Every structure is written in C-alpha cells, then in structure tokens.
Amino acid sequence: MLGYDFEESLGYWLCTAQHAYMAAFKERLAPEGITYRQAEVLAWLALEGPLSQADLATRMMIEPPSLVGTLDRMEALGLLARKTCPEDRRKNFVHPLPAAEEVWQRIAACAREIRAQASQGMTKQELATLKKLLGKVRGNFAVLETLENLS
C-alpha cells in the first residue's frame, strides 16, 4: 500500500496553515461585501497606483484571463474603471474609483488583524525564522522555473 504519511510532509503543514489563514481572512472580508481576490486588487492599486491588467495579474500570481471576471465584477460594483492607455492602446489601466477608498480602509484593517492573529504567541525571532524558511521553500521551486525559461 506504500503508506504516504501526510503528517510528515511539509506540504501538509503548508496547506493546512495557509488554508486556516485564508479561511479566517475570507470570513472577516465577507461582512464587507467583498471577496479575497477583489481585496487584493484594491491592495495592489493602493500600493502602486493604476496598473495594466497584465501587471496586476503578475503581482497576483495568476494568469491574465483569470483576472477578467474579477475586474468585471468590481467594475459593476463601481469600485474601479478600465481606461485604455493612450500610449499603447492595447493596454487597459485599472483605476480605483472613489468608492474603493473607504472599502480599502476597512480591508486594510482586516488584513492587519489577521496578520496579528496569525503570529500570536510567536517571538520576533520565530516570526523571522518562519518567513526565512518559507522563502527558502519558495526558492527551492523558483530555481526550476528559471531553468525552464531558458530552454
């Protein structure tokens, strides 16, 4: 039967921890009437200003087609607007609308709460170690992607 032993696997711990984190985040977001991905769009726009859809998709680590539906819904909600770039008329720049500002304020508060809750009972040392090791995990896979891009 070739037992696999989930508990031993790093993937298991990674998935359950991330699942718990995201579930808590989504739960806090629900009363605000917004989804996680919509919140992330507002976050990136708040941080970097208007972005093209391709740039936004890169930052969110999804493919451009995956973004279309989310932007459609947010546009319908009056949270943002797509404006074609005059210099390159292929591009749409995504602009947050005034209604987005107050929503973003509440969302950022949620994010900070969740962040604090996630690291409860951890020393600064432990937190730094955790981030460092998670970065190492990501790096262990990123190497391969780089090599693939060279072929």
Add this chain to the structure above:
Amino acid sequence: MLGYDFEESLGYWLCTAQHAYMAAFKERLAPEGITYRQAEVLAWLALEGPLSQADLATRMMIEPPSLVGTLDRMEALGLLARKTCPEDRRKNFVHPLPAAEEVWQRIAACAREIRAQASQGMTKQELATLKKLLGKVRGNFAVLETLENLS
C-alpha cells in the same frame, strides 16, 4: 494611502510558498493525467481504505458538495466506484478500483519528489522548526473556530 507592505506580512510568505509548492506538484501530476484533488482522493483511500463521501470531504478540508464533481470524474475514468452502505443507506462508500492502484504508485512517487525538493538545503532542525511554526499558525486560527462551535 495607508501602505500595507506585503513583504512584512506572514500571509504573503505563506501564500507564495504554498503556491510554489502546489504549482510544482500539479506540474508533475499533469503528465500522469490526473489532477491534484483526484490524487488526494486516491491518497486518502490508500491510507484509510474505503470512506464515505462526508468523511473524505472532512479529510480534504472541503465541503461535501465540492467533492461530488471530482468523484464523478474519477468514476467516469474508472478509478473508483460509489457503493451504498448496507447499514446506513444514506451513505456512499468510495472504493478505489484496480486501475487506481498503478496510478497511485506513480502519484506517491511524485509526492515524495516534491516533498524532497521543498526541503532542499534545510537541516532536519530547520524542517522541524518550520513544521512546528506552521502548526502554531494553524492553531492560532483553530482556537477561534472552536469557540464559534460552542455558541
């Protein structure tokens, strides 16, 4: 603008690390003609034998309706069969079929490879620390769920 600073957030590291892990896993699984969730079904059945759909959903940390489609597809592929339980005719027990065995062998090998790659360049100490801290994160959210269940 109330900057949020993604890099500082534990959630950011958690999501990117998990994303890299899962992307690599799915990529290895694709040539086997199977998806991640289908692989997970086979894994649980291999570990615990036939399970009801509700029990399977609990282990996979999803809701029972989310499992229906995946099981339908696997049944169509001839990987498993649903059999109604004689003692409680509400329940379906999910049984792996012979075709699933060879698939599971290859999948388990993939899982072990990814697992090894994820922890490359880490000492046993670091790995243990990482698992422990991830467990702590999960625990920080699990507490709340428990309290909610009491209300």
Add this chain to the structure above:
DNA sequence: AATTAATCATTAGGGCGCTAACCATTACCT
C-alpha cells in the same frame, strides 16, 4: 513600406471551491 512577430485583453471550456436548498434515510423523542 510591408510582412512577421510579440504583446494585451478577451472568450470558450473545463476543474474546483463555496452556500443554500432539496431529497432520502436514519435518529430522536414525546
């Protein structure tokens, strides 16, 4: 200048997640 190649957004189609609502079956309870 005209053709070819690359880039951007979108649609189409499929996989997987959720909640709410619906049956069928079983458990509980007066």
Add this chain to the structure above:
DNA sequence: AGGTAATGGTTAGCGCCCTAATGATTAATT
C-alpha cells in the same frame, strides 16, 4: 407509533483558477 430533528448526498448558482485560441494593436525584420 408518529412527528421532529439530524445526517448524507445531490443540484443549482456563483466565484475564481487554468489552458488554448481570437482579435486588436504595437514592435521588429527584411
């Protein structure tokens, strides 16, 4: 026994992920 939960699986409807293919625009080539 008979009515009322509670449980197990399903459907319906929506959100979000992917790849492959399309149309529009811009860049690069010859």
